[in-house]
Amino acid sequence: MKLLVTGGAGYIGSTVVLDLLAAGHRVVVIDDLSTGYREAVRRVEQLAGQDVPFVHADIADAAAVRRALNGVDAVLHFAAFKVVGESMAHPERYLANNVGALGTLFGEMARAGVRRLVYSSSAAVYGTQREMPIAETAPLLPESPYGLSKVHGEQWIDWMVRCHGWSAVSLRYFNPVGAHASGRIGQPVEGAQALLPRALLALVRDDAPLTVFGTDWSTADGTALRDYIHIADLAAAHRHALDALAPGQHAIFNVGTGRPHSVAEVLAACRRVTGREVPHVLGPRRPGDMACATADPSRFRAATGFTADRTLDDMVATAWRWTEENPGGYGG
Template identity: 45%
Template sequence: MTVLVTGGAGYIGSHMVWRLLDAGERVVVIDSLATGFRFAIAPEAAAVFGDVGDEDLVRSTIEAQGVDAVIHFAGSVVVPDSVADPLGYYLNNTVKSRSVIAAAVAAGVSHFIFSSTAAVYGSGGAEPIREDAPLAPASPYGRSKLMTEMMLADTAAAHEFRYAALRYFNVAGADPAGRTGQSTRGATHLIKVAAEAALGKRAALTVHGSDYATPDGTCLRDYIHVSDLVDAHYDALLHLRRGGDSLVANCGYGHGYSVRQVIEAVRRVSGRDFPVVDGPRRPGDAEAIVADPARAMAVLGWRPRRDDLDGIVDSALAWEDHLTRRNFVA
């Protein structure tokens, strides 16, 4: 059987494709290349270039490729952009997810893994947050993802359909084998931006808010290596294939770093200094959010292996250097 990865030309999706192939799975990707890159797709994977909002395309791909599971990454991910363009985010993250879910149900696919987000919690504080915490998303991005979680729960209640919704915290780093990494144009992820600044690709790094009620005044986040994250997805796939129940689970390490701590880590690992300027807060940004990953560990048997900020930064810098050497311009 085959696993369909939507958004498989993007940052996390391309890592998922490699993880599945490494495990001996057959993989097909659907991606519009609106934000992804053709070169990011592993050559061993089949690729269909189109919009996941095209329900007929998704269903025909599932049927033609013999798909038995869908891992759905395609969507928009920048919190401040969602505040400026809420309808665009509800279209990409909610309406189009509905199309993917409907195509899966119509084609008889009963295993579905969804790329959700810690943004469904709003600002949780420095203490690790559990999945049963109150859901209070502070941005259209978070609400668009929460709506899809609700659709999945309702679909599972009505059909022979089970799912895992994995709530990511801050994903960073790159494939240790150097096969893929974050190549996003105009990236806003802190470690990616700091790596670009360290390599001279940005004139300066802006700290968005330095007056938060945190130890150094900057936002606090739980950074998870992308390879650990895709391991969690594969563990979720095996769980569903074994007949496991649907679940929602956090993916993070259970401790956070401030923006200034991350900047110092990038300076330390790269051996380079770069300008940093203070700027205003961004709309929709949470003050602090840290995962309690106990459920993923207990139910899925997930065991993170790369919980080391310097290691995460090192892999991100290596990928950024790779992009420089291939003259890639984002």
């Protein structure tokens, strides 16, 4: 297929582009480089041994989206802002980019007759749940504007499917981590908010100790539990999602391992892999955070046969290789 990847210069998008090229698809990327890197796409081209057409534009730019959609069979939509805390400080930015821009993207898809979509949703749609693991049927209780933006995205997709007969799959990611095995593409640690890149930043920079947000959660060691999924497993999940697209259906799947790890366990894995203790300080909980989020990944497994089986140590080892070889991220 010929695929349009929005946000393909970002952490997840770039890894997925490489995976799709390796599977024989043709890929066009549209990205405004607001949080992504042109260099990431260049490295994907080097690793894949082929060119990737790149449209440097905002997905709210209708003419650019129209150009990018030329001859495309399906869209994988990653382009969005993703930082929970930032969304609490600037909810209007998240509304405009994560929800408002869908109007242009979906409008141009409808105009071009592109009716297949894979959407990056998030475990943030669930908020704090009583039942663990979390199934897709759980009530949606987002606790941040970011989480709400993903709920709205899914709901708009429902209507595009109902009204236009589109095929869509929404993947609710549970904490993607790790890097491509080559060590060439990954998530720059500088400025990253997620636990693992922040822990690795603390290892490469003396002045950036990690803050552990909350040690009083109702978990075994008091630190928050998350279901981490290796970026390589997540990339593979997108290929399976493309295969699962069915006309007139919007399928929603959790993508995680179903085996959560605490912050303390992640720090222990960092110690095992790097041989060093992550410098850290203990801090209070952040607004919008939750104690535990673990996927029930069985619906996706039943629909596609896919299982995410890479381990926490694999995740840390690839992320560490990428960070050691690219301490300045894509900048040098």
